[in-house]
Amino acid sequence: MSPNIVGRVREALRGDQRVDPDVLIARLTAVRWFLDAADGQLPDTQLVPAHTLVERAGTRLALSRDHTVVALAGATGSGKSSLFNALARLDLSPVGVRRPTTGVAHACVWGPLDGANRLLDWTGVLPRHRFVRESALDGDDESALHGLVLLDLPDFDSVQRSHRLEVDRLLGLVDLVVWVVDPQKYADRVIHTSYLREFHRHRDVTLVVLNQADRLPPAELPRVLDDLRRLLDADGLGGVPLLATTAVDPSGITDLRATLERTVAERQAALRRLAGDVDTVVAGLAELVAAEPTADPTDGPTASGLGRALAGVAGVPAVAAAVEGAYRHRAAASTGWPLVSSWRHLRHDPLRRLHLPGPPTGGDAGDPAESLVAATSVPDPTAAQRSALGLAVRAVADHAGAGLPDPWAAAVTTAARSRL
Ligand SMILES: Nc1nc2c(ncn2[C@@H]2O[C@H](COP(=O)(O)OP(=O)(O)OP(=O)(O)O)[C@@H](O)[C@H]2O)c(=O)[nH]1
Ligand SMILES: [Mg+2]
Structure with a gap:
């Protein structure tokens, strides 16, 4: 991995952005108090995101601190399942030429499945689509990813409405999202306006990979990466790690694997995700609470x-x-x-x-x-x-x-x- 990328990833995924669990819990408690105070006073529709956050955060924090749930999300054919299989070093999720291929989420757990099952129940991944990446044959090779729960999502630009609903539901739950784009469709409007922009408060738990890098002439790759970086900046995602990957070549996912290893070791992604959610909810409530004190009405x-x-x-x-x-x-x-x-x-x-x-x-x-x-x-x-x-x-x-x-x-x- 190039030192440049290591530095960027480090800067984006750790350093100043550590989330103190006590501070996060205090902020969530404050949101809960606000909801108690606002109950019956404000229209319910405006409070739905805050209620969802409190409920979801409580469940996520109670479920597991030892696991990091990472989703591979992207347009159809970008290579999500191929990356999923390459990271697992097994053919777990079907890769196809017919689009779309993946209709429901698949999960691979590094480490014992038992500990992750409740988390996977919560995410709604069906038991028959859960796999374990822990076997005596692996030796220590996979130990650096212990605690990773990797999800291969359906396509978010699907002609199948059920696929989009499944993606939207899971994107609301996972700790970190790896957005998989390819050289043909990386600039498509839908991924930027409907998804990436929505995640601008989750920069700390966002990773973008330009997959199928092998399909580009080597001289073209830096130009495409620069163009993609410019689009990400415009989405409000300046500074998020951007990696080039080739799912069909084991050496083409080295940077991605190293980044995931670091993320899993830090055990910060779940906290950062929820901290970003609190930021989003609080920003949404601002118009309901941001007011200067009024004049004394008894005057x-x-x-x-x-x-x-x-x-x-x-x-x-x-x-x-x-x-x-x-x-x-x-x-x-x-x-x-x-x-x-x-x-x-x-x-x-x-x-x-x-x-x-x-x-x-x-x-x-x-x-x-x-x-x-x-x-x-x-x-x-x-x-x-x-x-x-x-x-x-x-x-x-x-x-x-x-x-x-x-x-x-x-x-x-x-x-x-x-x-x-
Ligand atoms: N050359 C090359 N081909 C790739 C790469 N990644 C995926 N492919 C091919 O692209 C096609 C689509 O890959 P999938 O992994 O099924 O893509 P997906 O994103 O899971 O697609 P959906 O499940 O339909 O959303 C397959 O034919 C893969 O073999 C890559 O890095 N390089
Ligand atoms: Mg797929």
């Missing part, structure tokens, strides 16, 4: 409008008028012309008419607030007062929710009006 004219409206429905204006009337009434009764004061007693005290207590008369008069609530006959709020309160509450809620992403602003208003 300003909207709040004083609410105060007036609340006072209206509570009957404060009626009580205030009665207090004013009672004050005059009682003042006149106690200071007026004694000869006519008895005539005044015949008129009703306005406060008493509302069954509001007068001044304490001494002795144990009980809790004045309680007696007030029990005895008051302050008139019920009118329809106009109720509607004014509704409007005032809405105005405060709108003010409080201004600047929040749409669903939250609506949720604040709904919560504010829920007890009216």
Whole structure:
């Protein structure tokens, strides 16, 4: 392997990009808390990717830290099955001239199958398509790949819809993807727009191989690799390892094999994949959460409008008028012309008419607030007062929710009006 490639692969697959499991779990927990808080407040459709992530990550982390699930993905005929067989050094997955050849995923496990079976159950690879690469005949040859679970996927550009669905499902689960392209179709739009671009947050777990390199004149190979690199940069995949392979020649997969050995030894791919998934989900949630704190809703004219409206429905204006009337009434009764004061007693005290207590008369008069609530006959709020309160509450809620992403602003208003 050339030192240049070693350096690039090393740089892309390790170094600064180590993922600390504790940090990853803390981030996943934060997403779970967000989902708990948002439950019932935000449209479910916008939360599906976050729910899927939490569920998938929990399962993947619980299943196995010792295995690295790597998928060979690509267009039909690019040579995925040929590479799969070449890496396994066995003819496990049929290679054909009729396209497409591979209809369902095949798996090869390096190391005991037992440990990987639960992982393969989860990925949905059928037991009859699972193979083991561990035999006494191999000696130590294959030990560097122990822990690798290699998947040969169907073609993603298939005329068969079921193939595409299978590919899309598995691409959501695997730890690392090796995109296999060939000299004829490496620039096809579908692989770049529908797939590679979608993986730009998974650069750390993406590898691209230009297979069938033997079909190119040696002088052409660097030019095609440069062109492919340019396309990958445009896909947002700058810096991902790009290797040339020849599946029909054992020496043509040396770099790929060495890269996979390193990946398996590091046991980082599963964590990096999930970290990339968290990045994607968090970016998708940004429009639901990224908002500056709003102005204090208890400030300003909207709040004083609410105060007036609340006072209206509570009957404060009626009580205030009665207090004013009672004050005059009682003042006149106690200071007026004694000869006519008895005539005044015949008129009703306005406060008493509302069954509001007068001044304490001494002795144990009980809790004045309680007696007030029990005895008051302050008139019920009118329809106009109720509607004014509704409007005032809405105005405060709108003010409080201004600047929040749409669903939250609506949720604040709904919560504010829920007890009216
Ligand atoms: N010369 C050459 N031929 C190759 C190479 N890799 C694959 N082929 C041939 O290309 C054809 C397709 O290979 P497959 O491995 O079946 O391709 P695939 O990507 O699995 O195709 P599907 O299963 O249909 O998606 C076969 O005839 C292979 O022999 C290579 O590196 N060099
Ligand atoms: Mg195939």
